[in-house]
């Protein structure tokens with residue numbers, strides 16, 4: 001138990017104390033710490049509602065103020081059982097009814113295990129601990145909500161009330177936590193995504209299949225432009241592949257059967273005529289074939305790798321061609337359980353900033369470093385200060401099940417990756433048993449400004465797939481060798497990355513990324529003024545700036561308000577004085593009025609900011 005968990009669990013005891021002072025016949029079950037707080041399950045005739053919180057918290061405050069010590073006493077099983085029978089566990093003293101849940105818990109404690117109780121003031125509870133020293137150590141606490149839960153999670157058992165709360169070392173920390181929650185609610189990408197018309201999820205299209213509105217499409221285009229420029233400069237080549245493929249491809253790649261649970265079920269197709277027999281497919285599982293019509297199975301692609309491997313194999317390669325870097329914003333489909341779906345963060349269709357790099361072993365370090373550099377440059381561009389690289393390795397006990405059965409190759413590639421990480425001085429943690437099935441991987445976790453954690457990018461080493469696809473290059477000595485492969489996706493998927501960016505920027509995208517970069521707002525509707533405004537719009541669009549004009553008859557304040565609401569980055573307010581001086585009055589979302597400047601200067605500044613992707 002961490003220090004904060006110990007504090008929060010101790011607060012659960014104080015909560016139970018307070019509830020008993022108000023409702024003496026309350027029966028308590030379990031009260032563990034949970035993420036961000038604690039709960040206690042209680043059986044009670046009175047339905048506790050948030051209206052009761054003030055009263056309960058007042059009792060809790062008394063307990064904290066009294067600064068009772070938490071005292072531990074070890075008991076024999078028979079003493080513990082007798083206390084429970086006398087109703088004295090999870091209680092302020094003996095009661096007519098037994099402490100039935102505590103009784104059950106004791107009966108389930110294995111023989112030989114220590115049984116202990118904890119006391120704070122009048123309250124005694126069955127508990128293994130640990131706790132803080134005294135109730136006065138609880139600096140700040142708050143009850144948050146009530147839910148219902150079956151005892152031991154089994155619906156055959158009685159239904160209990162689960163009272164949730166949280167506690168902190170001091171009030172400042174608690175205030176910060178609740179302020180962060182408020183901010184997180186405001187920034188929630190599902191809420192902003194709707195308000196700012198970025199994406200929708202439509203039930204007829206299907207759960208987990210986001211549709212991108214034009215404003216979302218604009219962000220996607222910008223991210224792809226960024227990726228394409230960056231990758232082009234780094235020597236990547238762009239390829240394209242279809243969204244579906246035959247079963248045999250995924251058998252070769254090992255996605256079937258290793259990854260089958262995350263794939264959509266196959267489509268069955270009756271193919272006739274010139275179709276070649278499917279080598280390597282699982283014929284036993286395929287449907288019955290007749291000579292005229294054979295059934296093939298096609299799968300939606302869950303990953304782009306198998307397609308890229310086929311592209312590598314399509315042309316013979318010598319060591320001189322390597323490294324070869326294939327990039328594609330490939331759309332993949334994964335079957336996530338419907339309970340797991342969450343806005344843009346957990347989806348079933350995703351557009352991935354994917355690439356596969358094929359290299360000789362001695363090129364590995366340079367390539368791997370270059371990929372890591374690319375990650376770091378992106379983080380700088382987006383102002384992501386907090387990130388962690390998680391280096392996931394295999395578990396030798398699970399070779400052949402969770403991990404490809406190549407013990408030597410696992411050792412070698414993990415060692416190589418570890419060395420590169422150490423030498424480059426990047427902050428990383430090593431996590432066993434979480435590698436991809438074909439090799440060690442690095443997940444990059446980032447934290448948004450509101451402290452939410454996202455895994456947005458992965459960088460994986462692969463020694464298995466190039467082998468199963470018989471990928472080879474001709475080495476210096478004229479022998480055929482298998483290349484190493486790196487899978488990488490620094491910008492993750494559009495879905496998750498844009499979800500992250502919405503929350504990171506609170507919808508206030510920098511100019512280069514803003515869905516609507518500029519809105520021209522004429523003051524009034526005089527023809528000369530409108531002509532001038534339209535000419536500005538035309539000039540901006542000619543430079544590929546995402547600009548709109550508001551020619552409605554509304555007052556200028558109404559026009560500004562509407563633009564601010566949609567978080568349009570720059571508003572160009574055009575009045576007669578601007579017209580006469582060939583000027584533009586500039587207003588920036590979140591910054592207010594910046595005053596009038598010559599038209600050429602304003603446009604040049606906008607173009608420069610976009611080109612340089614200023615934050």
Ligand SMILES: [Zn+2]
Nearest residue numbers: 118127128129
């Ligand atoms: Zn306890």
Ligand SMILES: [Zn+2]
Nearest residue numbers: 303304305487
């Ligand atoms: Zn891949």
